Each structure stands twice: as structure tokens, then as C-alpha cells.
Amino acid sequence: MTAPFAPPALPGYEHLYSGKVRDLYAPLDEAGAQRTDRLLLVASDRISAYDHVLDPPIPDKGAVLTQLSLWWFDQLADLAPHHVVSTDVPEAVAGRAVLVERLDMLPVECVARGYLTGGGLAEYRAKGEVSGVPLPAGLVDGSRLEEPVFTPSTKAPMGEHDEPISYDGVVAEIGPALAEQVRDLTVRILLRGNEIAAERGILLADTKVEFGLRGLDLAKGEDAGEAIRSRGASCEVVLADEVLTPDSSRFWPAEEWEPGRPQPSFDKQFVRDWLTSPESGWSKDSGVAPPSLPAEVVQATRARYVEAYERLTGTPFA
Numbered sequence: 629m630t631a632p633f634a635p636p637a638l639p640g641y642e643h644l645y646s647g648k649v650r651d652l653y654a655p656l657d658e659a660g661a662q663r664t665d666r667l668l669l670v671a672s673d674r675i676s677a678y679d680h681v682l683d684p685p686i687p688d689k690g691a692v693l694t695q696l697s698l699w700w701f702d703q704l705a706d707l708a709p710h711h712v713v714s715t716d717v718p719e720a721v722a723g724r725a726v727l728v729e730r731l732d733m734l735p736v737e738c739v740a741r742g743y744l745t746g747g748g749l750a751e752y753r754a755k756g757e758v759s760g761v762p763l764p765a766g767l768v769d770g771s772r773l774e775e776p777v778f779t780p781s782t783k784a785p786m787g788e789h790d791e792p793i794s795y796d797g798v799v800a801e802i803g804p805a806l807a808e809q810v811r812d813l814t815v816r817i818l819l820r821g822n823e824i825a826a827e828r829g830i831l832l833a834d835t836k837v838e839f840g841l842r843g844l845d846l847a848k849g850e851d852a853g854e855a856i857r858s859r860g861a862s863c864e865v866v867l868a869d870e871v872l873t874p875d876s877s878r879f880w881p882a883e884e885w886e887p888g889r890p891q892p893s894f895d896k897q898f899v900r901d902w903l904t905s906p907e908s909g910w911s912k913d914s915g916v917a918p919p920s921l922p923a924e925v926v927q928a929t930r931a932r933y934v935e936a937y938e939r940l941t942g943t944p945f946a
């Protein structure tokens with residue numbers, strides 16, 4: 629795997645954690661201690677495909693996806709409160725970072741699928757259902773589902789794949805009231821997202837959102853899971869992380885939708901096509917890091933991120 633791109637040191641912040649494409653920091657107080665009420669969520673220009681972080685980064689990808697997520701939080705504000713506090717962030721990450729309220733995160737990756745593909749399609753082909761929800765016979769890759777299906781998974785440790793869990797598994801984790809609330813919210817977020825995106829020529833096949841709790845007030849040393857199960861139902865559920873971006877959702881160009889085959893990705897198709905072409909000299913089953921992307925693939929991919937932002941928001945990307 630290509631050496632991961634080191635997240636920038638940010639004076640006044642402590643780097644906590646890096647995912648494939650995002651970095652998490654804690655703001656420090658005057659005494660240099662971590663603030664416990666805020667986090668800085670930074671979107672890098674890194675892009676991943678076939679489980680590899682690719683090289684080079686895509687210029688402006690972090691900023692485009694941050695600005696898109698902020699726009700979606702506004703579009704969804706009537707469905708759920710969100711965690712965004714401010715976009716007043718260090719110059720080094722201007723436009724691609726958000727100061728957020730630190731929440732007690734629910735240990736569930738909340739996924740809703742409006743179209744059948746990927747892991748959901750594989751489960752359907754094996755069992756005729758997905759996440760315990762029976763589906764009609766005869767569905768194919770890219771079939772639109774009558775209504776979105778909630779297909780949650782557990783949060784896997786860094787670098788591992790999330791494990792699908794049943795709705796009952798979610799109930800066991802966070803209690804029946806919260807489970808119902810996050811399932812309904814996740815489905816409504818995808819429906820709203822598609823109402824808006826479809827008009828602009830983009831289909832959101834599926835999305836992953838994360839929720840946190842406001843008001844849990846964990847005592848020192850208290851087990852978060854126990855507290856969520858016992859008191860979580862009386863807390864406020866807050867939409868966190870990023871929302872309805874090409875990194876958290878499958879973006880498909882609507883005019884190319886054709887059930888019965890893998891759908892082209894709105895944003896990652898140039899990368900996938902090049903990496904799987906003879907020109908790259910790479911094989912996705914090789915287990916070795918992919919070669920660096922050619923400049924024209926980088927630029928074409930940047931243009932697709934910008935195009936998605938401008939189509940959805942109706943605003944030029946500055």
C-alpha cells in the first residue's frame with residue numbers, strides 16, 4: 629500500500645486518528661489539554677479504491693466533499709439536528725475541515741440502500757433477503773428497491789471491514805427506541821437525498837450515515853454501551869460525520885442507469901477504468917499497491933467531484 633499521506637500538524641490541535649481519507653483532531657484548551665466538547669473533522673484529498681489509498685491525492689477533493697456535506701446538512705435540517713459548530717478552522721485545512729460538537733457516537737454504521745448492488749446484492753443472491761428483509765425474486769445488479777432497506781453494520785476496527793448486522797442486532801446494541809429512530813432517519817435521509825439528486829441527474833444508490841447522542845452525560849469510567857442502552861432513548865439523536873457525499877454514498881449518473889450490470893460510478897469510474905486497464909499493469913487481486921494515477925485521470929476525477937457539487941448545490945465551486 630502506498631505510504632499514507634501524513635495528516636498536517638495543526639497548532640492548537642492534537643491529531644487523534646486517521647481513516648483512509650479523513651483525519652480527526654481534538655482542539656486544545658489554553659492549558660494545552662484536549663477540549664472534550666469539540667472535534668475537528670478534516671477531509672483530505674486522498675482517494676481510495678479497491679481498498680487502497682491511491683497516489684496522488686485528488687486536488688480539492690477534501691474541500692468539495694466538505695462543502696457538499698455542509699450543504700446536505702442544511703437540506704436535511706428538518707429531519708435531524710447535526711453536529712456542525714463552525715467552519716472557522718486552521719488556514720492549513722481551510723475549506724476542508726469542520727469544527728463539530730463532540731457526541732457519544734452510536735456504535736452502528738447506518739446504511740440505507742435504494743438500489744441493490746455490492747454487498748447487498750451478494751447477500752440477496754445468497755439468501756433472497758438483505759439484512760433480514762425479504763426482497764422480491766428476479767432482482768439484478770442495480771435494481772431499484774420499492775423502498776430503501778436499512779442494512780446496518782458494526783464499526784470495525786481501523787483497516788478492517790464493517791460486519792453486517794441484523795436489525796435485531798442493532799436493537800441489542802442500542803435498544804429498541806434508538807434502533808427504530810436511526811433506521812427511520814437513515815431511510816428518510818436517503819429518500820430526501822434522492823428527491824433532490826435525481827432532479828440533478830444523480831442517483832444515490834445507497835448511503836452510510838453516523839449518529840451520535842447529545843445529553844448522554846457519561847460518568848467517568850461509565851460503559852458507553854450500557855449508558856446508551858439504558859438512557860439513550862431520552863437523548864437527542866444528532867446527525868454526525870459526513871452526509872451524502874461520494875465517499876459515504878454510491879453516486880451514479882442517472883442517465884446511465886441500466887439494471888442488470890454494474891453501474892458506472894459518477895466520481896470513481898475514471899480511476900477504476902484506468903486501474904483495471906492493461907495500461908496500469910496492475911491487478912486488483914494482486915495484493916500489491918496500485919501504481920500512481922496518471923495526471924489526466926487525476927484531473928478528470930477532480931472535475932467529476934466539482935461537477936457533482938455544482939449540479940447538486942447549483943453553486944460554482946470556488
Ligand SMILES: C[C@H](c1ccccc1)n1cc(-c2ncnc(N)c2C#N)cn1
Pocket residue numbers: 645646647650651652667669670711728729730731732733840868869870
Ligand atoms: C468516523 C469518524 C471519523 C472522522 C474522521 C476520521 C476518522 C473517523 N468519527 C467521527 C467521530 C465523532 N466522535 C464524536 N463526535 C462527533 N461529532 C464525531 C463525528 N463526526 C469519531 N470518529
